[in-house]
Amino acid sequence: MDYLRRSWAQIDLDAIKANYHELKKQVSAACKTMAIVKADAYGHGDGYVSRALQEEGADWFGVSNINEAVSLRRQGITKPILILGFTPPALAGKLAAQNITQTVYSLDYAQELSKEAVKQQVKVNCHVKVDTGMSRIGFFAQSGHGEQAAQEIARTARLPGLSCTGIFTHFSCSDETAVSSREFTRRQFNIFMDTIGRLKNQDILFELHHCCNSAGVICYPQMHLDMVRLGNALYGLDPSDDCKGMIKLVPAMSLYTTVTMVKQVQQGAQVSYGRRYTAQEGEAVASLAIGYADGYRRNLSNKGRVILHGQYAPIIGTVCMDQTMVDVTGIEGVASGDTVTLVGEENGKKVTLDDFAKINGTINYEEACLIGRRVPRVYIQGGKEVAAVDYIIQNF
Ligand SMILES: *Cc1c(COP(=O)(O)O)cnc(C)c1O
DSSP, X not given: OOOOOSEEEEEEHHHHHHHHHHHHTTSOTTOEEEEXXXXXXXXXXXHHHHHHHHHHTOOEXXXXXXXXXXHHHHTTOOSOEEXXXXXXXXXXXXXXXXXXXXXXXXHHHHHHHHHHHHHTTOOEEEEEEEESSSOSSSEEOSTTOHHHHHHHHHHHHTOTTEXXXXXXXXXXXXTOOSHHHHHHHHHHHHHHHHHHXXXXXXXXXXXXXXXXXXXXXXXXXXXXXXXXXXXXXXGTOOSSTTTTTSSOOOOOEEEEEEEEEEEEOOTTOBOTGGGOOBOOTTOEEEEESOOGGGTOOGGGTTTOEXXXXXXXXXXXXXXXXXXXXXXXXXXXXXXXXXXXXXXXXXXXXEEOHHHHHHHHTSOHHHHHHHSOTTSOEEEEETTEEEEEEOTTTTOO
16 A cells, blocks of 8 residues: 555554444444544544445434535535534535535524525525533523424424424533433433424424434433434544443554654753753664654653554653654664554554543543544555555545
């Protein structure tokens, strides 16, 4: 496979397929699946990932915006696509032309979108978003506002430019097992069902009702409804520590880089910007071809570790924009050109995106999304490299 062997992310399509089927096993046969592939499939590359999932039977795809949706259409995705966030109403014609479903989340927005659709002589498919507890986009149905939300959604559903085929909500803490979090999720679900009931009383019906994200699928089997939205877990990442190990997930992404130079330094040599690391006599320092511009975050300076020749090597000094140094003292035969595991498993040693997240004070989702565009995505299937995408020279 021809790609730049500087730093690269290896994406195991078999892992993604296995995770899909593991999640699919949690839901009834009638329950549809929406593969959430926003943010370039959480950094895994939306084209190959989405095509693999489409082949496996994913019914819908979910993205954050219209450019991501158009990108999927260009890359061969023919299944319905839902945009989970904002699209300028002026793009009504483009939504309709590409058969992309838009989330409508307020009466104001729905009216503007409908007006543009009528003007452009199209009908836009929509799913209605209900705010049952996230307090972000969505018809506000929290704490006694159910009737008002239902009235506004009913008016939305009757707008001439829209065809409202689905209704959904999103959980804020379905990944937490604390009693108060479970109560909150149940309350969100009840508000959602109550809103649906109020609409039914006015003969406003929807084909698809959905509320579960990955954690919802794993923790709330009674809430799957007509469709589940599978994100993080598809990529083999645990939605949270609370959800860890509840179902068997295989991480799909590994990250590799290359040793560019190895040197023996003298006692007191200071490594990288700001001289934040001081070496011992005879310490072996390897420079690696990855830095924070690749999404290998600067916060890992003096904290993270890599795997080289099957052994851990600690990051020393500050992570630079394009380079990182590690201490390879005592690791036999390290040489320029060697492959280094930054995320993945080697010789029973392991570094995960969760490890990064702990050091960086964030969640594995963010770590996956931040892997840079400068890092080619290399796809493996049946243990063999089958494709590579290089965003810089756009060979996809
Ligand atoms: C991102 C997103 C999801 C997927 O969530 P995961 O926790 O990654 O499974 C589902 N629904 C909506 C509305 C989202 O924005």
